[in-house]
Amino acid sequence: xxxxxxxxGKGFWSILLSMQITLRYLFTRAVTVQYPEEKRELPTRALTxxxxxxxxxxxxxxxxxCDMCARICPVNCIYLEGEGKGKARRATWFIIDHNxxxxxxxxxxxxxxxxxxxxxxxxxxxxxxxxxxxxGLDTMTADGFYxxxxxxxxxxxxxxxxxxxxxxxxQERKG
Amino acid sequence: xxTVNLQLQQIKxxxxxxxxxxxxxxxxxxxxxxxxxxxxxxxxGEVVRECIPYMGYMHRCHEKIGENRSxxxxxxxxDRLDYLASMYNNWAYCLGCERLMxxxxxxxxxxxxxxxxxxxxxxxxxxxxxxxxxxxxxxTIFMWCFREREMVLDLFEAVSGQRINYSFMxxxxxxxxxxxxxLADVKAFLAWLKPRFAEYDRLSTDNxxxxxxxxxxxxxxxxxxxxxxxxxxMLRGSGIQWDLRRDDPYGIYDRFDFDIPIGTSGxxxxxxxxRRREMEESVKIVEQGLRDIPPGPVLxxxxxxxxxxxxxxxxxxxSPRGELGHYLxxxxxxxxxxxxxxxxxxxxxxxxxxxxxxxxVADAVAVLGSIDIVLCEVDR
Ligand code: SF4
Ligand code: SF4
Numbered sequence: 001x002x003x004x005x006x007x008x009g010k011g012f013w014s015i016l017l018s019m020q021i022t023l024r025y026l027f028t029r030a031v032t033v034q035y036p037e038e039k040r041e042l043p044t045r046a047l048t049x050x051x052x053x054x055x056x057x058x059x060x061x062x063x064x065x066c067d068m069c070a071r072i073c074p075v076n077c078i079y080l081e082g083e084g085k086g087k088a089r090r091a092t093w094f095i096i097d098h099n100x101x102x103x104x105x106x107x108x109x110x111x112x113x114x115x116x117x118x119x120x121x122x123x124x125x126x127x128x129x130x131x132x133x134x135x136g137l138d139t140m141t142a143d144g145f146y147x148x149x150x151x152x153x154x155x156x157x158x159x160x161x162x163x164x165x166x167x168x169x170x171q172e173r174k175g
Numbered sequence: 176x177x178t179v180n181l182q183l184q185q186i187k188x189x190x191x192x193x194x195x196x197x198x199x200x201x202x203x204x205x206x207x208x209x210x211x212x213x214x215x216x217x218x219x220g221e222v223v224r225e226c227i228p229y230m231g232y233m234h235r236c237h238e239k240i241g242e243n244r245s246x247x248x249x250x251x252x253x254d255r256l257d258y259l260a261s262m263y264n265n266w267a268y269c270l271g272c273e274r275l276m277x278x279x280x281x282x283x284x285x286x287x288x289x290x291x292x293x294x295x296x297x298x299x300x301x302x303x304x305x306x307x308x309x310x311x312x313x314x315t316i317f318m319w320c321f322r323e324r325e326m327v328l329d330l331f332e333a334v335s336g337q338r339i340n341y342s343f344m345x346x347x348x349x350x351x352x353x354x355x356x357x358l359a360d361v362k363a364f365l366a367w368l369k370p371r372f373a374e375y376d377r378l379s380t381d382n383x384x385x386x387x388x389x390x391x392x393x394x395x396x397x398x399x400x401x402x403x404x405x406x407x408x409m410l411r412g413s414g415i416q417w418d419l420r421r422d423d424p425y426g427i428y429d430r431f432d433f434d435i436p437i438g439t440s441g442x443x444x445x446x447x448x449x450r451r452r453e454m455e456e457s458v459k460i461v462e463q464g465l466r467d468i469p470p471g472p473v474l475x476x477x478x479x480x481x482x483x484x485x486x487x488x489x490x491x492x493x494s495p496r497g498e499l500g501h502y503l504x505x506x507x508x509x510x511x512x513x514x515x516x517x518x519x520x521x522x523x524x525x526x527x528x529x530x531x532x533x534x535x536v537a538d539a540v541a542v543l544g545s546i547d548i549v550l551c552e553v554d555r
Contacts, residue, residue: 007383014382021374022315031322043329045354047336074248104251104342109350119336 047103047118049125050096052140062115065091069107069116075100078107091137098125098133196224203232207310207540210550212524216531216539223539226531228524233554241514246272246346246481249514254340256516257552259302262295262331263494265344270425271490271501272346275483280475284348285427286468290361291334291343293457293464297368298327299495300450300457303547307447308379310544311388316378323371326364333357346481348474358465365458372455380451389443393530393542396441403526406519407497408449409546413441419493430467431460443538443545450547482509496520496547518552 033040042048052061065082066089077100082091108118127133201214208214211232217225237256241249253264266288273280305320328338334353335343343350379385395405400413410417418435420428436452438445483505491500497519504513523546530542 007387010383014384018315018378018382021377031325043333043336043354045334045336045351046332072248074244074251102251102340102342103337104340105336105350106247106251106342 042121042123045119046121046123047105048120048123049098049118050101050107050135050140051117051120052091052094052137053115053117061090062113063091063094063111064089064113064115065094066112068110068112072106072110074104074106075102077101094137094140096135096140098135099130201539207543208550209306209544209548210553212548212550212553214527214539214543216536218536221535223531223534223536226528226539228527230521230524230550230553233550235555237555238514238516242511245509246483246511249511250345251340251342254342255551256518256555257494257496257499257520257549258339259549260295260299260495261339261341262291262343263299263492263499265341266292266426267490267492267494267499268501269344269346270492271488271503272481272483274490275486275488275503275505276346276477276481278347278475278477280348281472282469283352283471284473284475286464287349287353287473288344288426289428289431290358290461290464290468291331293460294327294330294361296457296495297454297461298324300454301327303450303495304375304379304447307541307544310540311385313379313382313385316375319371319375319378323368326367330357330360330364333360345474345477347477348472350474352473358468361461362465365461369458372451375451380448386444388538389447389541389545391440391442391444392534392538393443393545394441395526395530399526399529400441403522403529405497405523405526407493407495407523408446408453409497409523409526411435412438412446412449412545414439414445419491419498423491425490425492431463433460443541446545480509482507483511487513491517494519496549496552497523516555518555520546520548521553521555524548524553 052063054061064087065080067080067082070076070078070080077097078095079097080091080094082089084090103118105118108116125133196217196219199216199218201216202208203211203213213229213232215227215229216223235255237252240252244252250265250268253268254261256264272278301320301324305317305324308314308316308320331341331343332338334351334357335341337343395409395413397413397415400410400415405413406417414437416435416437419425420431420433421435433456436449436456438449483503485505485507487502487504489500489502491498493499498517499519500517502513502515502517503511506512527543527546531539534542
């Protein structure tokens with residue numbers, strides 16, 4: 001009986017001790033952000049959606065429809081077709097199905113021309129039907145999304161920094 | 176202890192007089208089964224007499240998919256095994272491939288792998304502690320553990336761009352070097368984390384109710400642990416000092432100095448306490464890594480099209496949940512001929528039927544929570 005009461009007392013006491021810490025946190029700043037109103041700043045490398053990058057001088061797409069990205073993609077969600085020979089070859093259509101994509105970045109790494117990038121900071125991709133997430137050539141090069149950030153694989157030991165994206169209206173983001 | 180035992184004794188006696196035994200389904204849709212796990216439990220009043228776990232609700236043919244993908248393409252799939260410790264899955268798989276193809280990875284990559292792996296262990300144990308608190312009815316600790324885990328995820332997002340499924344390791348090293356200032360961020364995080372352990376202790380460990388809930392419950396004897404091939408904190412909780420980081424070092428773990436906490440009696444409390452102390456050991460390892468990390472490249476020069484020589488390999492690592500092994504048979508082509516994953520939680524879960532008999536139903540939740548299952552890995 002005595003032991004039983006003592007256990008209850010001990011239980012209450014340890015709850016009070018825990019409550020003390022909880023109380024202290026009542027007066028500190030919240031770590032959460034109220035999402036739709038406030039947005040947290042994404043790091044530079046956040047993998048969000050695909051864009052095709054353009055050459056800053058010629059304003060042409062860098063992609064030469066070499067099919068490397070479509071072949072490395074584990075879920076086969078890149079479909080593309082090209083026209084022309086050698087360096088002049090360009091994609092006539094280029095579709096990425098973001099329903100299937102698992103954001104592994106392999107396609108970006110494998111591209112020999114740095115023509116595709118996922119470091120865009122555009123993460124609100126919601127749509128009302130599945131086809132809204134199937135991005136074609138026009139969506140992937142839409143104004144404001146290009147030219148993007150940098151080469152996917154910087155030289156060893158080099159600092160990661162965003163190059164000056166002049167003339168395209170896409171502001172630099174800090175990593 | 177004694178009051179609980181007394182109650183248990185009374186319940187048992189009463190049950191023997193009046194009630195019949197019956198089989199009850201716990202799950203697949205049960206909030207405490209951490210996913211879709213079905214436990215068929217034979218109840219005698221409040222007391223569990225027998226338990227049969229049924230798994231496989233989330234079978235995704237992981238291994239068969241792997242046999243139809245090239246070596247590089249499997250990496251993103253391994254993320255989806257144990258989604259609370261994706262970096263470890265990447266590491267385990269890449270390590271297997273590297274041993275198979277005899278690739279030597281650069282020094283900096285080795286260090287970064289260990290730093291990232293141990294951070295992942297901290298994050299995984301934190302989420303375990305949080306959900307375990309939830310199982311026991313302690314909601315506050317859940318929120319706090321998630322706060323710290325969120326910080327680890329932020330660090331990982333800065334290096335890999337993803338928060339859960341990182342796909343960050345590559346065969347031959349890492350996909351990218353860490354961004355500038357990241358190592359300083361890790362240091363700052365550790366400085367923040369270390370005083371938090373005392374708070375967790377105050378909130379849970381020192382709490383008498385918490386202690387009474389989990390001490391002496393769900394005992395796994397050392398000989399049972401060995402015969403069921405349990406690994407990780409399950410095995411160490413039973414008092415067996417076996418940690419692949421020390422006993423079969425992979426990477427460069429042999430250069431690091433850390434302790435291996437073990438339990439004494441193999442009950443839920445011991446498993447909890449082993450994990451809780453392992454977090455501190457991980458902090459130690461990360462600090463040593465931060466101190467010694469050299470500059471240099473992070474990816475060894477590897478061929479564009481990776482082909483493995485004919486042969487097979489079983490490579491294992493100590494993931495936060497136990498021995499995570501990858502078995503690969505190569506036939507000289509771009510794809511593995513056979514690919515098998517030894518999932519630690521699957522093996523640990525199979526020891527549940529020896530732990531549960533004699534427990535109350537409410538304790539069954541605590542015992543299940545203490546195994547730290549991730550159903551995606553169990554079912555693959
Ligand atoms: S995006 Fe790159 S890899 Fe893909 S087709 Fe174009 S150039 Fe080739
Ligand atoms: S990120 Fe991965 S899954 Fe998505 S399109 Fe690129 S290669 Fe395919």
